[in-house]
Amino acid sequence: xxxxxxxxxxxxxxxxGIVFLIVLVYVLIIALKLGRLERELDELTxxxxxxxxAEREQREQVPVG
Amino acid sequence: xxxxxxxxxxxxxxxxxxVLIAASVALIFFYVPTDADQGFSQRIFYIHVPIALTAYAxxxxxxxxxxxxxxxxxxxxxxxxxxxxxxxxIFGALTLLTGSLWAKISWGHWWLWSESQLVLFLVLFLFxxxxxxxxxxxxxxxxxANMCAVYAxxxxxxxxxxxxxxxxxxxxxxxxVFTLQGPQMAGSMFLTFCVSLAAMLTLAAxxxxxxLAGKRIxxxxxxxxxxxx
Numbered sequence: 001x002x003x004x005x006x007x008x009x010x011x012x013x014x015x016x017g018i019v020f021l022i023v024l025v026y027v028l029i030i031a032l033k034l035g036r037l038e039r040e041l042d043e044l045t046x047x048x049x050x051x052x053x054a055e056r057e058q059r060e061q062v063p064v065g
Numbered sequence: 066x067x068x069x070x071x072x073x074x075x076x077x078x079x080x081x082x083x084v085l086i087a088a089s090v091a092l093i094f095f096y097v098p099t100d101a102d103q104g105f106s107q108r109i110f111y112i113h114v115p116i117a118l119t120a121y122a123x124x125x126x127x128x129x130x131x132x133x134x135x136x137x138x139x140x141x142x143x144x145x146x147x148x149x150x151x152x153x154x155i156f157g158a159l160t161l162l163t164g165s166l167w168a169k170i171s172w173g174h175w176w177l178w179s180e181s182q183l184v185l186f187l188v189l190f191l192f193x194x195x196x197x198x199x200x201x202x203x204x205x206x207x208x209x210a211n212m213c214a215v216y217a218x219x220x221x222x223x224x225x226x227x228x229x230x231x232x233x234x235x236x237x238x239x240x241x242v243f244t245l246q247g248p249q250m251a252g253s254m255f256l257t258f259c260v261s262l263a264a265m266l267t268l269a270a271x272x273x274x275x276x277l278a279g280k281r282i283x284x285x286x287x288x289x290x291x292x293x294x
Contacts, residue, residue, distance in 0.1 A: 008106040011170040015109045015163045019116065022159055026272065033279055040286050047293055 075278070079271045085264035092257040100254075109167040111257055114242070115265035117160040117186070121224050123153035123269060124193060128221035131214035143210035144284070146217050148277045150196050152269055157190040185227040192220050 093111045100107035127149035134142035164183070165175050177183060199216055203209040242248060248255045 006105065008104055008170055011106055011166050012108050015112060015166045018162050018166075019112055019159055022155065022162075023268070023272075026155060030272075030275055030279060033283075037279065037282050037286060040290075044286065044289055044293065051293075 075271065075274050078267060078274065082264065082267040082271045085260060085267055089257070089261040089264040092260055097253055097257040098251065103171055106167065106170040109163060109170075110242075111261045112265075113160065113163040113167055114258065115262040116156050116163060118262060119265045119269045120153050120156035120160050120190075121228060122266065123149045123156060123273070124189070124224055125221060127153060127193075128217050128224075131217035134210060134214045135218070141281075143214060144280055145277060146214060147200065148273055148280060150193050150217060151276065152273050154190065154193050154197075156265075156269060157186070157193065160186065161190060182227070185223070189220070189223045189227045192223060196220070 089111070093108055097108075097111070099105055127146045130139075130142045130146035130149060133139040134146060164186075168177065168183075169175050196213065196216055200209065200213050203212060242250060248258075250258070
């Protein structure tokens with residue numbers, strides 16, 4: 001027994017700690033993935049905007065009638 | 066910004082999981098009496114068994130969604146089956162880790178190959194672990210969805226075998242707590258176990274829905290990218 005902690009208490013702490021750690025790692029992975037999706041969405045939004053602007057410019061260049 | 070749980074069921078589920086986890090931790094460490102036979106280490110039971118049951122539930126849910134995909138051609142069932150199996154494998158890994166720690170303190174061994182319950186759970190875990198090798202070795206499309214669904218359905222057979230192994234085997238160390246006569250534990254222990262099980266199931270359901278939402282957004286973004294190309 002070190003610092004009043006029994007072997008059983010160490011094992012119980014390890015079991016609960018492992019569960020907490022793995023769930024935390026899982027949430028971190030999901031958070032990283034959501035960050036990537038957000039960047040992709042920004043990129044696609046930028047592409048749509050650029051395309052719209054190009055279309056508007058083309059429309060302005062075409063003589064009416 | 067206020068969190069409107071009535072408008073966001075996922076936020077409500079996450080909040081419920083948080084409350085149940087806090088309640089179960091409080092019950093495990095401040096309410097439930099210490100087991101006369103195993104002592105303090107018996108508290109691993111309140112996390113190990115709910116995690117194992119959650120893993121079974123998600124493997125079963127994955128198989129059910131696989132069946133819906135093959136039978137009704139339900140849209141999105143293949144993705145739901147995949148995410149459920151992913152959750153099942155994560156909780157399966159946690160079952161093996163917490164079980165191993167409990168075995169070491171209770172039996173003096175990290176693992177016993179003679180215990181059919183342990184070996185069958187490992188087989189179930191490895192079977193569903195191989196599901197991902199199959200899934201990522203085939204090009205995305207209907208063929209992959211069908212093959213993965215059939216594989217997920219085969220695995221479901223192992224669930225009752227694994228669950229019943231400790232009841233059918235004769236020589237065993239693994240404890241049998243739930244028998245036909247009901248739970249073999251005090252009322253306070255059973256209450257704590259039920260709260261822990263509810264906490265684990267709601268936590269897993271929250272993670273399942275978060276991962277599923279991420280996968281759906283990913284697939285829609287891919288579609289959008291193809292449309293814009």
